[in-house]
Amino acid sequence: MEPVDIDKAFDSIVFAEQTELDQGYKEGHEAGCTEARAVGRGLGFQRAAQLASEVGFYGGFAQQALAQLAAADGASDAASQQLRRARPLLLGLTRLIERLPRHNSRDSDVSALLDTVRAKFRQVCAVLKVNPTAGEQKEISF
Template sequence: MDSHGDSDMFDPIVLAEDRFRGKGYQEGFTEGGHLGETEGRRYGLANGAKIGSEVSFYKGFAFTWKCLLQKNQDAQKNSKRLKVLNTLLEMVQRFPYEDPTYDKLQEDLEKMRAKFKQICSLLNVQPACQNATAAGMSF
C-alpha cells in the first residue's frame, strides 16, 4: 500500500472535526438569530408600551387642562398656558407611532418631556406620570 492510499482512509475522520464545527456553528447561528429576534420583539413591545403610555398621558393631561382653561373667564391669563398646551398637543399628534425606525424618537420624547415640565410650571401643578401596570391597566 502506498502512503497516499492510507491517508484517504483517514480523511473522513480528520475532516469530521471541521464538518462538525461548521455544522455546529450554523446551528448555533440559526438558533441565536431566532432567540435574538424573540428577545428583540419582547424588548420592543415593552418599551413601545412604556412610550405609548407616556405620550398618551401627555395627551390626556394637555387636553384636560385645555378644556378647563377654555372654560375659565380669565382669557388673558390663560392665553400663554393654552398656547403651550396646544404646542404639546401638536407634538403628540405628530409623534410617529407607526414608525419603529424613526431616528429622532428619543429626541422628540425629550422635547415633549421638556414641554410637559414647562406646562406644569405654568399651571403650578406637580403631576406624576404613572406606569400603566402600576395603575392596574393591562394591554
C-alpha cells in the first residue's frame, strides 16, 4: 500500500464542497451553452424567414409593377403615367434587394440596408399611391 500524504487527504476533505461546486458549474455551463445554441438557432431561422418573406414581397411587387409598365408601353392613361414615374424607383428598389447578402457576413450591415429597402418601398408606394401596409401580416405561420 502506498503512503498517503496527510495534507492531500485533509485538503480533499476540506475542499470537497468547492470541488463539487466547480464541477457542477462546469457541467451546468456546458448544458446551458448547448441549450442556448439550439434556441438561438431556432430564433435566427424564424427571424430570417420573416425577413426573407418581407424582402420577397418587395421584390415581387417591384417585378410585377415593372411587368405592368412593360405591358402598358405607349399607353397614356393615368395609371401608366404613374408607373413610368415610379420606374426609376422600382429599378432602384430591385438593385437594393439584389445588394442584400445571401449568406451571413460580419462585413455587411444588413439592418441599415434593410432600412434603406423599406424606405425605398415606401417611396415607391407613395408615388404609386398604394397603401404599403395593405397586405401586411403581423404573424407568419407555416
